[in-house]
Amino acid sequence: MTYAETLAYLYQQLPMFQRVGMAGFKKGLDNALALSAAMGQPERRFRSVHVAGTNGKGSSSHLLAAVLQAAGYKVGLYTSPHLREFTERIRLNGQELPPDYLVDWVTRWRGLFEQVQPSFFEMCVALAYDYFARMEVDIAVIEVGLGGRLDSTNIITPLVSLITNISYDHQALLGDTLPQIASEKAGIIKPGVPAVVSLTQPEVQHVFEDKARQEGSALLFADDLYQAERIAQGQEEETGLQAFELRRNGKPYLGTVELGLLGHYQRLNLPGVLAVLDELRRQGFELPEAAVRRGLREVTQLTGLRGRWSIIGRRPLVVCDTGHNEAGLRLVLEQLGRLRYRRLHMVIGAVNDKDVAKMLAMLPREASYYFCQAAIPRALPGDELATMAAAAGLLGQNFGPVAAAVAAARQSALPDDVVFIGGSTFVVAEVDELYS
Structure with missing residues (x-):
């Protein structure tokens, strides 16, 4: 098959939720586990960070990947949906999945797809995990597609889980109340794996506390530790950068940092990103101040993020x-x-x-x-x-x-x-x- 024929097969045979809605959504992890088993459980062969949330999970994933890249690590990044090209979903040090790799991979596993009948998203996750394992990444940042508990990505056991914020979206699938939605997102919290929540929201705080207690996982509400205050400079639209003063435990941290994303709402994502970086340091990653600064400033160049302000x-x-x-x-x-x-x-x-x-x-x-x-x-x-x-x-x-x-x-x-x-x-x- 050519690249175009491969994409046509994927879109036609494996309906994409983002394009067709509920018809492309399959609830549960059975298909993801079946694909993983057939491929030798690739998700067990690389370290990862798992990121869920209603808003901010994409930006946070890119920011984490950018800092890790700036620190010299070989970084996989899985996000969805794509803006222009399917290959944007899967990146290695910011470089999109090679089209030839996709063609060869689909050709190899097409018989398996016809047997398992996975959704489009289940196939995407299997592709990402297999690719990251084969490329021997140092770490991969994995963004949840929808919800968390039953999302196809949720077969990994990450080093740390991050949940950005909770608001109303996809109620037909995730629930009609914020606590119900939070419960689905909290499903990425794994036994004994530290979890970070970017934003303290009183109406759902107990959901994360209960889940973390149930799983024996350390839980941190990042905005209790970090605060990011935007500094208005008046030239953001020209420079493509906005400045923040960061504080940690109420004290200045890193001084003024520049962020290569212009949405003012990024102030809500920064505490969670910084807290996850702290946890990765505790687990042995070398993430110096210079790498943090460069990753935040050059996030779009390093990871290819687009579409945020x-x-x-x-x-x-x-x-x-x-x-x-x-x-x-x-x-x-x-x-x-x-x-x-x-x-x-x-x-x-x-x-x-x-x-x-x-x-x-x-x-x-x-x-x-x-x-x-x-x-x-x-x-x-x-x-x-x-x-x-x-x-x-x-x-x-x-x-x-x-x-x-x-x-x-x-x-x-x-x-x-x-x-x-x-x-x-x-x-x-x-x-x-x-x-x-």
């Missing part, structure tokens, strides 16, 4: 961000509210299994809207989104394809305006491909 144009300022659930979108809107502009233009798309009405209720009424539909089966039709938006008091129209909506917004905007693009990871993915 990404600036794709200036005059007018054009920003895209993948934040799409209630908590993530609220933080993005807070940052938008701090910008100075004459007029705000919002390019928005959504998927059909999200609480779109709740998202629309959060959006600013004074903005001009350009509604669109990403090119995936799961996308909410743009005309339906525009109708719902009108009922919510938002002024705008449907432009159909993402590219058309973005072009219309950029054409309408004056140099001192702001264009924001988001609402769905898949809208951002198409924009990333258009403007990278």
